[in-house]
Amino acid sequence: MNDSDLNRLLKVASQARSVAVLTGAGMSRESGIPTFRGADGLWKDFRPEELASPEAFQKDPALVWEWYEWRRQIVLKAEPHEGHRVVAAMEQRFPEFLLITQNVDGLHPRAGNEKLIEIHGSINRARCTKCGSRFDLGNRMLSDLPLKCDCGALARPDVVWFGESYDSQLLSASLDFLASADMVWVIGSSGMVSVPVYLAAQAREAGAFLVDLNPEEAEFSRYCDLKIRSTAGAALPSFWNALTGGRTE
Numbered sequence: 001m002n003d004s005d006l007n008r009l010l011k012v013a014s015q016a017r018s019v020a021v022l023t024g025a026g027m028s029r030e031s032g033i034p035t036f037r038g039a040d041g042l043w044k045d046f047r048p049e050e051l052a053s054p055e056a057f058q059k060d061p062a063l064v065w066e067w068y069e070w071r072r073q074i075v076l077k078a079e080p081h082e083g084h085r086v087v088a089a090m091e092q093r094f095p096e097f098l099l100i101t102q103n104v105d106g107l108h109p110r111a112g113n114e115k116l117i118e119i120h121g122s123i124n125r126a127r128c129t130k131c132g133s134r135f136d137l138g139n140r141m142l143s144d145l146p147l148k149c150d151c152g153a154l155a156r157p158d159v160v161w162f163g164e165s166y167d168s169q170l171l172s173a174s175l176d177f178l179a180s181a182d183m184v185w186v187i188g189s190s191g192m193v194s195v196p197v198y199l200a201a202q203a204r205e206a207g208a209f210l211v212d213l214n215p216e217e218a219e220f221s222r223y224c225d226l227k228i229r230s231t232a233g234a235a236l237p238s239f240w241n242a243l244t245g246g247r248t249e
Ligand SMILES: [Zn+2]
Pocket: 128, 129, 130, 131, 132, 133, 149, 150, 151, 152, 153
């Protein structure tokens, strides 16, 4: 990041009261987590599109559960990186803060974020297909799949699948926050999925200062006030040290 960009960032951040951060797969990739899309997501010769859908689950719930459990074990062995830690520190610093993540791996809550919306759900949670109860899956490897709820019905991973719509309450809570945010970061999102693009455009419309922190130019980059062509793990700690004088918490 050059000095002029850093100075602009520091000026906006030091005056910001309300800050939102949107994160996508790039954030997790820096912790060594595959995107589970395309060739990156191959498992037993299945493509993710063949497993992450209501139809696939209906056809073979045990197979879908095994795939999620394989992914979950990868995720549990990964650790949040320095970029995750800065996003957690942001929550402590700004009077109003919201993290909206597309990532289902739970690395943000593990880094300490509590004010967060997991817009695609969480791989560490299950949801009953009948009574709707949600439960944490814990750290142990699950056997005896597919998982059942206490009510006896089949439970499913609590994630948003291909062909499913977002939880409307979570989406409207995200939009409400973005409507009054001073500063919005879009981090590690390729723009392939339209929700960050949509949310970022709404925030810009409402007057937020938009920061695009991505190694590559994305579809929504043209809406952004400042573009940083780097990764979260590389750029966020230097920004944070400059803002806070070296303190990370
Ligand atoms: Zn149930």
